[in-house]
Amino acid sequence: MALLYATLLTLWFLLCIGVQSQYKNKDKCIYQGDEDTYTFYQGGDVVLGGLFPLHFSPISLVSSFRIKPNSTKYKFFTPRALRWMQTMIFAVREINQRQDLLPNLSLGYHIRDSGDDIPVSVKRSLLLVNGQPERGSGQSCEDTQKQPSPVIVGEASSGISMAVLRSLSSFKIPLVSYFASCSCLSNKREFPAFMRTMPSDLFQIKALVKLVHYFQWTWVGVIGVDTDYARFAIQLFLKESEKFNICPAYVHLYPVALTQDAAEELVKILKYSSATVIISFTVDSYLHGILKECRRQNVTHLQWIASEAWATSKALWEDFGDLLKGTLGFAIRRADIPHLGSYLRRVNVSVAQTSHFLSEFWEETFSCRMNGSLNTHVHGEGVQNWPPCNGSESLDDVYTPYSDVSQLRVSYNVYKAVYLIAHALNDMSTCVPGKGPFQNGTCGSLNQILPWQLLYYMKRTHFTTLGEDVRFDDNGDPIASYDLMNWQKGSDGSLQLVRVGFYDASLEDDKDLLIDEPVIMWHRGEKAPESLCSQSCLPGSRKARQKGKPVCCFDCIPCAEGEISNQTDSNDCLTCSKETWPNQAQDQCISKTLEFLSFQEPLGIILWAFSAFGACAALAVLGVFIMYRKTPVIRGNNMELSFLLLLFLCTCFLIGLTFIGKPTDWLCRTRYPAFGISFTLCISCILAKTVVVLMAFRATLPGSNVMKWFGPAKQRSSVILCTFVQGLICIIWLTTKPPVAAYNTKFMSATITVECAVGSEIGFWCVLGYIGLLASLCFLLAFLARKLPDNFNEAKFITFSMLIFFAVWITFIPVYVSSRGKYMVAVHVFAILASAFGLLLCIFAPKCYIVLLKPERNDKKHMMKK
Template identity: 90%
Template sequence: MARLYAILLTFWPLCIGLQSQHKSKDNCVFQGDEDTSSFYQGGDVVLGGIFPLHSSPISSLFSFRTKPKPTMYKFFTPRALRWMQTMIFAVREINQRQDLLPNLSLGYHIRDSGDDIAVSVKRSLLIVNGQPERGSGQSCEDTQKQPSPVIVGDAASGISMAVLRTLGSFKIPLVSYFASCSCLSNKREFPAFMRTMPSDLFQIKALVKLVHYFQWTWVGVIGVDSDYARFAIQLFLKESQRFNICPAYVHFYPVVLMQDAVEELVNILKTSSATVTVNFSGESELHSILKECRRQNVTHLQWIASEAWATSKVLWEDFGDLLKGTLGFAIRRADIPHLSSYLRRVNVSVAQTSHFLSEFWEETFRCRLNGSLNTHAHGEVAQNWPPCNGNESLDDVYTPYSDVSQLRVSYNVYKAVYLIANALHDMSTCVPGKGPFQNGTCGSLYQILPWQLLYYMKRTHFTTLGEEVRFDDNGDPIASYDLMNWQRGSDGSLQLVRVGFYDASLEEDTDLIIDEPVIMWHRGEKAPESLCSQSCLPGSRKARQKGKPVCCFDCIPCAEGEISNQTDSNDCLTCSKETWPNQARDQCIPKTLEFLSFQEPLGIILWAFSAFGACAALAVLVVFIMYRKTPVIRGNNMELSFLLLLFLCTCFLIGLTFIGKPTDWLCRIRYPAFGISFTLCISCILAKTVVVLMAFRATLPGSNVMKWFGPAKQRSSVIFCTCVQGLICIIWLTTKPPVAAYNTKFMSATIIVECAVGSEIGFWCVLGYIGFLACMCFLMAFLARKLPDNFNEAKFITFSMLIFFAVWITFIPVYVSSRGKYMVAVHVFAILASAFGLLLCIFAPKCYIVLLKPEKNDKKHMMKK
């Protein structure tokens, strides 16, 4: 009610003042209490200023029966007084320059906002409306304090929004030096707003990148219940999602903190597993929180400061042990020449000329000036302070007012004044007829219209103290922050050490630079951990815990054939067909190539047997050639025997083509050579069997069947049978030939280099034709097995075909069920076994007779039954 009462009273002088612009004969009448607490100096143009010199008003009950007493405040802010003095210093500096506004003098009208919306709105209206002398009855043009067409202020975003909603209808510019809420960049809602303070949008990006840099994924977020904190936290949570940062808690606490609200907040801080806390508030609200943290022994937190308190040395005096190691982004600092000497010129006599300076003097030296009215919470105590003796000096004490080591907000105030001055300078240099307004008109400097001044301000860019100051379309400066670390000096004082910076004008990956070795942490020498779950090492992936934030997860090892080569991988990556995970499953390594090699034992054994078989066949051939004229050799179709031995030698050697790394050409040679060589062998055996069978038929009276089975016909039959197999192979090779293939299907960590048959039909047709010839040969041999010749080959051929069938029938299931080099080994084994079976069954008995039983190698013995 008291705030509403103050606001309603404030609107009366505004309305009357605005009416006086149209009716100059009307008198200005000031409604309400006269407010004389201000810094004021007249000029051609008077710049307004609002600064939170006091904060935390003490609430009191109003009976509405008596006039309320002046508002009392808990805190007096010497830092804000420095901001006020910086504005005055900048105005006086500009007035002394000849290159900037040489024909125009600036003035100032500066008031205390009380860090309160109602008070700030009221005093803003007093500034833009002017203030007549009470009871003067003068017209508005003759008021004691001139109206201001522009205001420098306020510090708080919420208060700035309230002032803008009041003054926005009149297009009166407001240039803030500390209001950072991104909501103020909305030009549709706040068209008359500009600032020298970067938007929170950039501060939030910097804070999120800072948290991400140290891999803090589980952080607490708290803030005062104000527009500034609400918008900032909303942006922080949204930006955090990009980097998978989760809030352990989000808590807003009231501006006026009662004990129960403080205890509730500290209990949240105490019970949470998050060790990093980001706080969006001012220094006054944080004071009560830190006091309760100390009482409950909550001393483990790593604080991340918003720019509102990132450089506040006041908090260090009482809570240095809790705030050591704090990190926060602060706006860029600057050294303003001669400002320090200007601030220190205040003495007892100067302090008595201003209510603000008097209160500052009393608060600093705990003494009482004659005639002062201290509105501080200690006002009653101040009455008991001893009188000031006049020997007090700012050189003897430390006060934030005279501390110019961290001129950040003060520099923003300085730039705000220069922004307005440069805009006025541009207006003064405008050439009539070439102006930016209708019909080429220029803005008037003698009756300044705020909307015209705002036009020039938005398009002004200038250089001050070596920095080029520019503004974007929203009236925001290009963001640049220093990363500050709170460190304890050797004398126990706070040392704000610059440990990095953030520059929004740089590229995304290089906009944040941190000098990590310089950082002093709250506890220990390393950055603290703040995680909901421990990081998943390479070789595993994150599996989100049901019902919990994304930062809370379990670590699951990657599945077979997958890797993760980064910490905290969300998914495992599948290795390519040519690679396989190593034992740690953090990288893909080339798979082992598997094929039947000449160097391995199995390959050597098969190679040895192949060579031995070929040599054995050649040895038998040599024996047959040497004893070709003997009855045993001549009586068993010598020419076909010679051919059979050559083809058996070839079959043994064909086995060698299955050993070694397959290539396309080797695969295209391997299978046709295998099929044709065995076809030649079986064709020869079939021809020998038919000849034996027909020879017995030829002994019957009147039979002339042998004329159809002479040597030429035998050779022709072998060639014909082989040509059929050759035709099958040609069709196979021309349609879908065998190729070398890298098979990863069956053995995960191994690539099987094999010969893919290409056409399965072609492969089984080759085997099937060999089987068909073998069946025909077996049938013929079986029919001729009991013929009366002493050395009848039909018996041996029958046994050889039985072995042949046993080998290849066994081969089929084993071949189909085998993989890799063992499949090839089975194939080679089948070739060798069947070839040895033919060689031994057919030729071993003859060699036995020829070499060991020569007495049986005669015609008489052969004819014996």
């Protein structure tokens, strides 16, 4: 118990001493943690903070928690990022030398390496905004060695910028990024203190989609490193590409710490995909492993499209120039910063020894070791094996991205970021008390810069630098402008970044992208490669989507009859109007040709010839009958009705001609009544002849005087009466709904049928029906009289003629109804000619045979012989 009491008393005493010591030093700032002296620092009235990824790919160490962990080591050192750091220093010094900008205020800088790592970046951003006393100095918090920064220029990565902002935004400390392009950072609700001189990915994606659409690539591969930048960019690309029917063949995110298995998996996707164009959202350092695996698997056919993060990076060309030749990508705006090149090349051995960053750069560039080197870059053979630097090394003798000022793009963004802050401070310094933007008209404090006041001025600042009018929208984003760069191989094998177009978001939608296509050097061949899931459907066909596949995968289906497509890759075919019809290629509608039975075509000529021949034959028979009118055969078979019948048959043959030629209203109104009346006259004459035959045999009976009712006058009257009924039907038809010429377009045909519409169907069929009625009556009577005892009984010939008449017209009806266009008219004419020839041959051919060939039988004795 005594031992326990003594122990508790000792602990209480030590605690009291600690509290007393802390109370005595309550006004002192004591740095907790490792001292971080790797910086570029210069004091001033306002010290601007800077975060740049000088190193990247930290080597993970497994801590035992028994000893203090060693400082972080990195795989790669970036001379390009060192140029960005030096550009910030150059801009600060340039502003301090100006008399028209901040004449009474000096700027300083405090620049740190972010290590391209979130924990390191957050830690060092807090060091920037809090300042850092020297270890053990015990200085007051107001008198630290390095002043706190009210604003930070950084970071390059979108993901790291988001992490830093989540730490600093609560204090409204502005972060001005020079390379973070993720559109997610434009969310002012989540990141209210963020601004950038780098355009948002939203504009880059629109430019990329329009580039892909311009070259008609509808089937593209999309890959990216698994970071916020790539994820948001790919999401935007997929959404925007839907507007132009662009489909991703695959979308693949690979890890930042790329393993061999992950690289092999991705390259297999690239190798076996039908897409030949690939869009990569990454930075050059993360693409190295992918390209190395592409070479190992011999995947050399791809046309690469670079995001702005690596569109102008030359770091990959030396090892993978054969794979990346012809690469296209949008790069941010380029500028020539006067005197920057000479400033960068001022570094020599003595200057390099003044800074850890410059010392490491010097060693990396010349592969030599300086005295007291603290190089944290890991090499395969080790830094210790490098020979000492002899002092004769010069940047003029080597190429390094650090001193390359031919493509100042990100460096220019850094330059603009510094000038943005300077102009905002200048606006604060010129504020008139009482007219300021803050409460009660107060101005921003210059003695102790408040970050939220500086942020207010920064958001409203616009200025001109190096000829560019720099403005920002409500989200703190600059107006987007990109150069379209093409990777071409120079005569000496070096990379030539050739500007082959541009994209300017401030221009109209159809003019914002301009491409000088002849200047482009492609990866393979002289023409742009094809990257399609399906070949384009030519005009005259339409697309039919393949089931279960994206919209870019389709089959080409020819347009149906009567339809066209006049564009490539049409989704639907268009129906031609009633007056037009597709051409043979089915890519345009042309005027239909008029179709009718004409005198010039073979069918019309044949029918015309038969009509003329039939009329001439009827007239020839009539001439024979007139010449031999006094012979018993002619006189014994009702000569007057025979003459009339021959004239009417001649008319029937000629009526067929009215059906040939282009129909008109008057021709249509003449055609059908003439047809009906002429055949009615013929059948009426035949009917009268049949009745006379029957009555003639009745008259031979004793006491019969029936023939007095069927004399020549009565016969003519019966013909007129029967024809009168048909004429009455035609008159009613013509006065109610007469036939008219019509242009028939309801049938899918390349022609417009000019035809005679019957008008009243009832009228048309009444005319045919009446002729059929007379023919039926005639056939019945002739059939009854066919066996009457006579050496030359005309009734049996009339019976045969009526059978032919019925056969023709019964066959005519279904054929007529099923026919279309001029063939319907031809069927009608054929029926007229066939029935007329049947009557002529059956009734008059036997008589002509007797008269002309058997004159010995043409006498009264032979006629009276039974």
